[in-house]
Amino acid sequence: MDVRGKVISGRFLHAPGQDGIEILADAVVEVDAIGTITRVTPTADKHHAARRAAARQAGTLIELPARTAILPGFVDLHIHAPQYPQLGKALDVPLEVWLHRYTFPLEARYADLAFARKSYEALVGDLLAGGTTTALYFATVHQEASRLLAEICLAKGQRALVGKVAMDDPEACPPYYRDESARAAIDGTRALIDHLGALPGNGGLVKAVATPRFIPSCTDALLEGLGALTAECGCHVQTHCSESDWEHGHVLSRYGRTDAEMLDHFGLLTRRTVLAHSNFLTPADMDRLAARGSAVAHCPLSNAYFANAVFPIRAALAKQVRVGLGTDISGGPSASMLEVQRMAVAASRMLEGGVDPDLPADRRGRAGMRIDVPLAFHLATAGGADALDLPVGTFAPGKHFDAILVDPDAPGSTMRLFEEVDEESDLLEKIVYTASRPNLTCVWVGGRAVSGHSG
Numbered sequence: 001m002d003v004r005g006k007v008i009s010g011r012f013l014h015a016p017g018q019d020g021i022e023i024l025a026d027a028v029v030e031v032d033a034i035g036t037i038t039r040v041t042p043t044a045d046k047h048h049a050a051r052r053a054a055a056r057q058a059g060t061l062i063e064l065p066a067r068t069a070i071l072p073g074f075v076d077l078h079i080h081a082p083q084y085p086q087l088g089k090a091l092d093v094p095l096e097v098w099l100h101r102y103t104f105p106l107e108a109r110y111a112d113l114a115f116a117r118k119s120y121e122a123l124v125g126d127l128l129a130g131g132t133t134t135a136l137y138f139a140t141v142h143q144e145a146s147r148l149l150a151e152i153c154l155a156k157g158q159r160a161l162v163g164k165v166a167m168d169d170p171e172a173c174p175p176y177y178r179d180e181s182a183r184a185a186i187d188g189t190r191a192l193i194d195h196l197g198a199l200p201g202n203g204g205l206v207k208a209v210a211t212p213r214f215i216p217s218c219t220d221a222l223l224e225g226l227g228a229l230t231a232e233c234g235c236h237v238q239t240h241c242s243e244s245d246w247e248h249g250h251v252l253s254r255y256g257r258t259d260a261e262m263l264d265h266f267g268l269l270t271r272r273t274v275l276a277h278s279n280f281l282t283p284a285d286m287d288r289l290a291a292r293g294s295a296v297a298h299c300p301l302s303n304a305y306f307a308n309a310v311f312p313i314r315a316a317l318a319k320q321v322r323v324g325l326g327t328d329i330s331g332g333p334s335a336s337m338l339e340v341q342r343m344a345v346a347a348s349r350m351l352e353g354g355v356d357p358d359l360p361a362d363r364r365g366r367a368g369m370r371i372d373v374p375l376a377f378h379l380a381t382a383g384g385a386d387a388l389d390l391p392v393g394t395f396a397p398g399k400h401f402d403a404i405l406v407d408p409d410a411p412g413s414t415m416r417l418f419e420e421v422d423e424e425s426d427l428l429e430k431i432v433y434t435a436s437r438p439n440l441t442c443v444w445v446g447g448r449a450v451s452g453h454s455g
């Protein structure tokens with residue numbers, strides 16, 4: 001169901017701010033020929049009936065069933081595309097062992113483009129079916145396979161930012177999987193930026209991102225060179241930051257300074273930077289991120305395995321740090337941004353309440369740290385969009401129509417709504433906690449249907 005040039009009448013749910021959701025019941029949303037929202041008319045607006053009637057007469061009206069809801073598409077702010085074949089396994093060891101034992105050998109296989117195609121086709125299709133309309137991807141060190149990932153996103157219609165991973169330190173990276181030199185990694189990043197900029201039919205749907213894996217796998221020359229490249233071309237930057245005791249300690253012992261301080265030193269903290277994890281940010285680091293406009297990709301699923309801590313979302317938001325959510329495949333064992341929202345809420349409750357039953361309740365947790373479903377949903381949509389400065393994530397004029405149709409009555413539904421007890425205000429929680437892929441009956445990017453079975 002392509003909605004470019006159409007007028008959609010239905011129930012829209014979004015979370016433009018951090019303070020709750022807005023339900024636009026029976027609203028009329030107009031989408032232009034290139035998939036941008038031009039007008040949103042709520043039911044209380046005096047022009048509502050006339051606009052709907054005009055669209056019906058023009059034959060452009062699409063009326064969605066009363067029990068369905070339309071949500072903004074999800075923004076996955078941190079995901080390792082090549083690790084998809086490893087999803088759901090190999091989480092039995094700490095990060096530094098996991099990388100060398102499982103992950104570098106798997107990522108090295110993307111020198112084989114046939115394998116890369118098979119894996120990336122499956123991933124992008126599955127993500128779209130799960131409602132992920134925008135993804136910020138780590139690819140691998142390989143130029144060709146990184147291009148292929150971007151081309152598959154473009155062909156399938158997913159909004160994507162793709163990074164050729166840069167990792168050159170021979171002390172930290174295995175000989176079979178690393179950039180030959182800092183120069184080669186920087187040139188490879190530039191080549192991907194140029195290639196995607198010139199890709200026929202792209203029009204900005206896919207972009208390249210400077211992607212130093214993390215400080216422990218990069219030489220200073222590489223970090224400096226990518227900082228200079230970023231300043232020159234204004235591209236996005238993504239990396240991992242202060243993610244575990246080991247990683248945080250590594251950077252402190254190498255420089256006597258934190259990840260955030262050093263990334264700033266190398267020119268890698270910009271308004272276009274997304275830092276995955278960031279669990280051990282100090283209050284001063286948070287101030288630094290806020291001053292630079294850099295964002296955090298909170299990855300609650302993988303943090304449970306690798307982080308040794310829970311990211312304090314509330315503390316970061318209080319310091320005006322921009323925050324979104326990421327699956328962190330395959331450190332996070334789910335491709336579902338619904339699952340990530342659930343875990344973000346649960347992890348925040350554990351941070352607040354504490355987890356060690358041997359401690360007295362008043363010393364077990366950190367007060368005021370819980371988040372609720374509306375805030376998790378905000379982070380998964382508008383928060384991620386804001387972190388990337390992309391006009392998506394809410395329903396408003398000027399935004400791309402990136403959206404998910406949720407049908408509680410779809411075949412195979414895992415949602416159960418009971419009119420006798422449910423209020424309309426319960427709907428978002430019911431969706432986040434109980435919806436699954438069969439319920440996401442249509443997914444749109446820029447008004448183009450990119451997944452689903454809705455007629």
Ligand SMILES: O=c1[nH]c(=O)c2nc[nH]c2[nH]1
Pocket residue numbers: 080095099103213214240243302306328331
């Ligand atoms: O969760 C993670 N996944 C990775 O691939 C990675 N590389 C560095 N640090 C990392 N953390």
